[in-house]
Amino acid sequence: MTNLEKYNGAFCEALEVDESKLAGLKYQDIDAWDSVGHMSLISLLEEAFDIMMDTDDIIDLSSYEKGKEILAANYDIEF
């Protein structure tokens, strides 16, 4: 599985959203992406990439695109 597939998979599972809706998706755009959904998302991302995210990164991950930037910049994950 590519990193993008893993990344998208975590979003789709945690937020129960279709892959086609991911581009441009932001925190609180949909009901499922609230604080509870965010926690599930972080768990799944950490599991998928076998990483432990820092507090600042967890609270900074406010959109689908921002998450990619964070993972690339701070956790050496290439997309």
Add this chain to the structure above:
Amino acid sequence: MWKFDENNNNPALIGNNGDRLSYARLGEECRKLTGNIDKRSLVFVLCKNTVGCVVGYAGFINAHIVPVMLNEEIPEEQLKDLIARYEPPYMWVPSGREIGYIENSTIYEAFGYKLLRTCYDTENIKMYDGLALLLTTSGSTGSPKFVRQSYDNILVNARSIVSYLELDETERPITTLPMNYTYGLSIINSHLLTGATLLLTEYGLMQKGFWEFFREYGATSIAGVPYTYEMLDRLRFFRMDLPTLRYMTQAGGKLLPDLHEKFALYARDKGIRFYIMYGQCEATARMGYLPYQKAVEKKGAMGIAIPGGRFHLIDVNGDTVTEPETVGELVYEGANVTLGYAEKKEDLLKGDERNGVLVTGDMAQFDKDGYYYIVGRKKRFLKIYGNRVNLDEMERKLKAETGADCAVGGKDDHMVIFVTDPEMQEALRDRAIKITRLNPAAFYSMAIPEIPKNDAGKTQYRELEKYYVD
């Protein structure tokens, strides 16, 4: 209720949008707002953690106008039903909110909120003199049932909280819970009483803006339901540097004992006071607390009665339990036990139906030192993210809406819908999520060959437990 002294320039409210009001100014703003409303009138408030909302709430209480505190995100059909049922002459709602289905006009506006005068007559409302406030039972299954709280209830409970949490005017609690939720409201009530500063934000724990606001204004306390503590744990809270933090409280369901211990040890090492608490909307807010000095030693305990209150347990015959480590139903006595419920407008005239005694519906036991432990519930409900969800009510609704043969069970933050037809699994889960409007992560559905029933046709929920007990 509160004395907003005109010489008190300590900030009462600071909003993360820049709104800032001293106690003197808060008093003035409250009077300006409530000057537009007849005394003993009813106001529906759609709550957000903002300065405007608190000005409304505090003003209404102080002026003996009765607010009905509702979640701002209440589904329109529910709000419509409540309006028809209670006929509020006024509503205090966020300025951008349109209420299309009843006639209304805006008669006042301040701090992002507007006061609507509806078509309902103020003469129409007859209420018991002591009635101060109406709140939902932290439930989110859309029940129109309210808890009736009196002025005395609010004051007595707030004073007790101020005393056992050792609060003074230098406190700065930050909002982490909605104002329409009794636990969130109790923080506002008790801190306004001590002249402290409320930090109001609509940001949640998982947002950068929350922590920036926390640091900028030096928040001194955090309150949370069990799920909040799981989030803090996930956020690597233990590695965060928060020098202004003085105390943390937890209520709204039982924290997993391991997480209780983790936070208790952290707090002890950092010199922060950590309080486990116990309460219900039916007792205004708080009934019990675990003194922070005992937080590590009494892992899993809910604690002792708050100042001014008393606990005891009763067995199945209604007799008082005197032996430690014996399970019984928890009964609380105190002046914060609320008047009773309201299910329709006419109920607002009712007086005190409980006389200071609340049979909690929670099963508990105490240890040899007199510390209470909650061990279960008499009624079938779950707490999901701190919200009470009645399982029988959910089951009835699902059956009525889908006609499926189903049963609903589960544990806190984990509801399970059992159904015999596998094709209905997803539809039922979706319905349950829509009904509660809670995050889908707590909802599961499972297809089983048969719903276990006894000879009388009663569902055997015990037999379903094997599917979800770890």
